[in-house]
Every structure is written in C-alpha cells, then in structure tokens.
Amino acid sequence: MNLDITADSKVDCSHLSIQEDIDDEFTIGDPHTGEFLRVPKVAVDVIEMLDGQISIGEVKEAVSKKYNEDVDVIDFVMTILDCKMVYSINGKVLHTSINREPLLILRRLGSFFFSNVLVCLYAVAFLAVLFLFIVNPASFPKFQDLFIYETVGISTLNIVVVAWILTLVHEVGHLLAASKENISTRIRLNLRMIWLVAETDMTGLWARPKNNRYVPFLAGMMWDVVIIFACLIIQQVTNHPLIIGYSKLIVFLVLFAFLFQFIIFLRTDIYFVVSNWKNTSALHQNSLMFLSKIILKKNLPEWDHLPEYEKKNAVWFGFLYGIGGIIAISLFLYFQVPPVLYGVSLVYKSITVYGIDSYYFWDSAIVLFVFILQGIAWLFGLKTSLRQRKERRSTVEA
Structure with missing residues (x-):
C-alpha cells in the first residue's frame, strides 16, 4: 500500500477521540487500538480538520493562518500514521482487521x-x-x-x-x-x-x-x-x-x-x-x-x-x-x-x-x-x- 503523504493527500482522522486534560493539553487516540498521544491545542485543530474531505495543504493553510506561524501538518500526520491513528488516506481504509466495537x-x-x-x-x-x-x-x-x-x-x-x-x-x-x-x-x-x-x-x-x-x-x-x-x-x-x-x-x-x-x-x-x-x-x-x-x-x-x-x-x-x-x-x-x-x-x-x-x-x-x-x-x-x-x-x- 502506497503511504506517501503529500500536500494533496486527504487524510481521515475523524474517528479519533479528543479529551481535554490540563494546562492546555489534550489526549487524542483511537479507543479501539489503545494508541494515545498527549498533544497541544494546535494538534487538536489539525485533527478536527482531517476529515478525509480536504487536503493536508488546505489544513496547513488554515491552521498556520490561525496561529500566525508555520505548522508542519505533514510531519504530524506521519507521526500519527506511525501510531496507527489514521483511518484512511485518499479514501483507502488502513488496518481493516481492527475490531472496532465490542459485541x-x-x-x-x-x-x-x-x-x-x-x-x-x-x-x-x-x-x-x-x-x-x-x-x-x-x-x-x-x-x-x-x-x-x-x-x-x-x-x-x-x-x-x-x-x-x-x-x-x-x-x-x-x-x-x-x-x-x-x-x-x-x-x-x-x-x-x-x-x-x-x-x-x-x-x-x-x-x-x-x-x-x-x-x-x-x-x-x-x-x-x-x-x-x-x-x-x-x-x-x-x-x-x-x-x-x-x-x-x-x-x-x-x-x-x-x-x-x-x-x-x-x-x-x-x-x-x-x-x-x-x-x-x-x-x-x-x-x-x-x-x-x-x-x-x-x-x-x-x-x-x-x-x-x-x-x-x-x-x-x-x-x-x-x-x-x-x-x-x-x-x-x-x-x-x-x-x-x-x-x-x-x-x-x-x-x-x-x-x-x-x-x-x-x-x-x-x-x-x-x-x-x-x-x-x-x-x-x-x-x-x-x-x-x-x-x-x-x-x-x-
């Protein structure tokens, strides 16, 4: 499976949960794989926009404009991809064998x-x-x-x-x-x-x-x-x-x-x-x-x-x-x-x-x-x- 990530890639992370902790930190993760990360607010904004409908380039443009700084969205996507937190890329579902709900x-x-x-x-x-x-x-x-x-x-x-x-x-x-x-x-x-x-x-x-x-x-x-x-x-x-x-x-x-x-x-x-x-x-x-x-x-x-x-x-x-x-x-x-x-x-x-x-x-x-x-x-x-x-x-x- 080709997992090359570019600015034109459309990544879906809408399945991830987001829980606010303290000191402006959040826990994001997939409850069905048990993979979690603690991230700042900017990462949460990126996750919320990665819905599989808009490209990484569009997400980067919107988030960078909001925080008035360059946000490396591709690097972040590669990180959560390594943690098996990405649901799909360009419509292709990853990790289809995961049991996502109890009986x-x-x-x-x-x-x-x-x-x-x-x-x-x-x-x-x-x-x-x-x-x-x-x-x-x-x-x-x-x-x-x-x-x-x-x-x-x-x-x-x-x-x-x-x-x-x-x-x-x-x-x-x-x-x-x-x-x-x-x-x-x-x-x-x-x-x-x-x-x-x-x-x-x-x-x-x-x-x-x-x-x-x-x-x-x-x-x-x-x-x-x-x-x-x-x-x-x-x-x-x-x-x-x-x-x-x-x-x-x-x-x-x-x-x-x-x-x-x-x-x-x-x-x-x-x-x-x-x-x-x-x-x-x-x-x-x-x-x-x-x-x-x-x-x-x-x-x-x-x-x-x-x-x-x-x-x-x-x-x-x-x-x-x-x-x-x-x-x-x-x-x-x-x-x-x-x-x-x-x-x-x-x-x-x-x-x-x-x-x-x-x-x-x-x-x-x-x-x-x-x-x-x-x-x-x-x-x-x-x-x-x-x-x-x-x-x-x-x-x-x-």
Missing part, C-alpha cells in the same frame, strides 16, 4: 450490571461487608479456611480452580463495564513483581470522559465485594459444612484479591483510579524517576523536562509507594506464608509416613502437578511482561 450482548450486559442503581448497590454491599466484619470478627478469613478437604492434594487443586474462577469473574466485570462505554478489551496474563495476575486491557477508556472511566476501573472490585457479602450471609443461614467451607474459602481468596488492588505500585485497579483522578497516564514512570532521584541520587534529565503538575503528582504518589509496600508485606505474611507452610508440612507428612502404594502419597503428588501448572501460567505472564517492557523501551527510544 452488542456485552454492551447490553454492561449497561445492566453497571447501571447507576446497581453501582449504588455495590457501594452498599461494601459498607455491609465492613459492618459484618466489625460486628463478627470471627468471620474474617483464616488460612485454615483454604483447606476444605482432608487431603492436601485435593485441597490445593481445589484452591487453584476456585481462585482462577474468581479471577475470571473479576476480569469479566472490567470487560462488561468497559463494553458499556463501547470499548473493546482483552483479558491476558501478566506479572506484577512475583505475582501472576490476570488483567483486562482497557487502554481505550482514555478516549472517554474522565468520570466515565471510574466504574470500569472499579468494576472488578465491585463484584468482589458482592461475592464476599453473599458468602458472609450464606455462612449465617446454613449449617451445611461443605457450603460453609466453600463460602469461607471464597471469602479468603476474594478478600486477598480485593486488598491486593491497593498495592498501587503494581499498577492495580486503584492505581488506575488514582491516575485518572490526577489526569496523568505516566504516574508510575514519573514516580519511579522521583524515587530514583531521591533515594539513588540519580541525575535524570527527563525529570527536569516534566511539567510542574506531573512533578507534584509524582512526589506525593512516590510516598504512597511506602503504604503499598506495607500492604504487600502484610498480605504476603497473612494470606500467603501461613497456608504455604501449612501445606508443605502436610505434604512432608504424607510422603514420609505413607508408602508409594498409599492414596495419601499420590495425593501429595497432586501438589507438584499444581505447581507445574502454575509455573506454566507464570511463564505466559512473564512473556506478556517482557513484551510490554520492550514496547515501552521502543517508545522511549523513538
């Missing part, structure tokens, strides 16, 4: 589950969970709640299956809430330090107004609190040991996942809420620069070129890293270390006490099988993480 059924489900009424009910469920934990501290999960069955192998396999089902439910919440905003998403595995996580890519949300992004970012946590609330109620209304056992297991797993979102330096749901609130898409990177400058005494020219409001955001967010670190250590010590040590002790007992012809011996072998499966999933997450780092380095070098 209708997903949009309808998103509109139902994240209507204003249900969002308010999710908030009520959150307050109800806090109330139930306060009035009945015994309902707070303990690591023993993970082991429903007598044997460690079956219990471990059960934990993994239930945990991934709950993770899928959390991510589907994000997917449906984003679909309500007509944003296509995809669920993938990734790494957050040592933790394997599933995540929903909702980059396209930056094409929506600021207030419209909060519900999709919080959607998974909204469903988490409803699940916890339902399980706490179930524990009060039934005496069936298996049902109670599963409800306690689910509360343990979901509460861990909910609190995990507050480890904001791992770019969790709460991180994106804060990033949206402060009108910055580079809060994590800027905060790392601040910490490197303060703690490691590094001389970073990039820091000096940041706008003042970005520096202020990075400073206070950098201090929040300490809070996130405390939460991470607490979760690790309470939710992960005790069950792992307990499980290892049970495996050791089964292997040393029972022979190879015993059911309990082979039950312990299931634990090894589960670890192998988790290791394979971890490698998929590592692959995604490495690819993202490579893309970020390429962007910086460009």
Whole structure:
C-alpha cells in the first residue's frame, strides 16, 4: 500500500477521540487500538480538520493562518500514521482487521450490571461487608479456611480452580463495564513483581470522559465485594459444612484479591483510579524517576523536562509507594506464608509416613502437578511482561 503523504493527500482522522486534560493539553487516540498521544491545542485543530474531505495543504493553510506561524501538518500526520491513528488516506481504509466495537450482548450486559442503581448497590454491599466484619470478627478469613478437604492434594487443586474462577469473574466485570462505554478489551496474563495476575486491557477508556472511566476501573472490585457479602450471609443461614467451607474459602481468596488492588505500585485497579483522578497516564514512570532521584541520587534529565503538575503528582504518589509496600508485606505474611507452610508440612507428612502404594502419597503428588501448572501460567505472564517492557523501551527510544 502506497503511504506517501503529500500536500494533496486527504487524510481521515475523524474517528479519533479528543479529551481535554490540563494546562492546555489534550489526549487524542483511537479507543479501539489503545494508541494515545498527549498533544497541544494546535494538534487538536489539525485533527478536527482531517476529515478525509480536504487536503493536508488546505489544513496547513488554515491552521498556520490561525496561529500566525508555520505548522508542519505533514510531519504530524506521519507521526500519527506511525501510531496507527489514521483511518484512511485518499479514501483507502488502513488496518481493516481492527475490531472496532465490542459485541452488542456485552454492551447490553454492561449497561445492566453497571447501571447507576446497581453501582449504588455495590457501594452498599461494601459498607455491609465492613459492618459484618466489625460486628463478627470471627468471620474474617483464616488460612485454615483454604483447606476444605482432608487431603492436601485435593485441597490445593481445589484452591487453584476456585481462585482462577474468581479471577475470571473479576476480569469479566472490567470487560462488561468497559463494553458499556463501547470499548473493546482483552483479558491476558501478566506479572506484577512475583505475582501472576490476570488483567483486562482497557487502554481505550482514555478516549472517554474522565468520570466515565471510574466504574470500569472499579468494576472488578465491585463484584468482589458482592461475592464476599453473599458468602458472609450464606455462612449465617446454613449449617451445611461443605457450603460453609466453600463460602469461607471464597471469602479468603476474594478478600486477598480485593486488598491486593491497593498495592498501587503494581499498577492495580486503584492505581488506575488514582491516575485518572490526577489526569496523568505516566504516574508510575514519573514516580519511579522521583524515587530514583531521591533515594539513588540519580541525575535524570527527563525529570527536569516534566511539567510542574506531573512533578507534584509524582512526589506525593512516590510516598504512597511506602503504604503499598506495607500492604504487600502484610498480605504476603497473612494470606500467603501461613497456608504455604501449612501445606508443605502436610505434604512432608504424607510422603514420609505413607508408602508409594498409599492414596495419601499420590495425593501429595497432586501438589507438584499444581505447581507445574502454575509455573506454566507464570511463564505466559512473564512473556506478556517482557513484551510490554520492550514496547515501552521502543517508545522511549523513538
């Protein structure tokens, strides 16, 4: 395909979204590809005129006259072309394979589950969970709640299956809430330090107004609190040991996942809420620069070129890293270390006490099988993480 851009070319960028930020800066981008740029007002004027009907030369003439300076429209078009933000050139559509809208059924489900009424009910469920934990501290999960069955192998396999089902439910919440905003998403595995996580890519949300992004970012946590609330109620209304056992297991797993979102330096749901609130898409990177400058005494020219409001955001967010670190250590010590040590002790007992012809011996072998499966999933997450780092380095070098 010939992509030569001249003054006579007619370029269509009318599909791009434009969101005003602060300090006369704007975010432009394609919500369906997840490509976004932060640009000044003059670039917005160019985008608004690139409708596929008038030539680049005519756009240049109009914008240069408005700003009383020479505006290099061709260079700007080449930039957004490299970012795959151009819809068509001279009537020829580019990137026809891009899926530009989520399925209708997903949009309808998103509109139902994240209507204003249900969002308010999710908030009520959150307050109800806090109330139930306060009035009945015994309902707070303990690591023993993970082991429903007598044997460690079956219990471990059960934990993994239930945990991934709950993770899928959390991510589907994000997917449906984003679909309500007509944003296509995809669920993938990734790494957050040592933790394997599933995540929903909702980059396209930056094409929506600021207030419209909060519900999709919080959607998974909204469903988490409803699940916890339902399980706490179930524990009060039934005496069936298996049902109670599963409800306690689910509360343990979901509460861990909910609190995990507050480890904001791992770019969790709460991180994106804060990033949206402060009108910055580079809060994590800027905060790392601040910490490197303060703690490691590094001389970073990039820091000096940041706008003042970005520096202020990075400073206070950098201090929040300490809070996130405390939460991470607490979760690790309470939710992960005790069950792992307990499980290892049970495996050791089964292997040393029972022979190879015993059911309990082979039950312990299931634990090894589960670890192998988790290791394979971890490698998929590592692959995604490495690819993202490579893309970020390429962007910086460009």
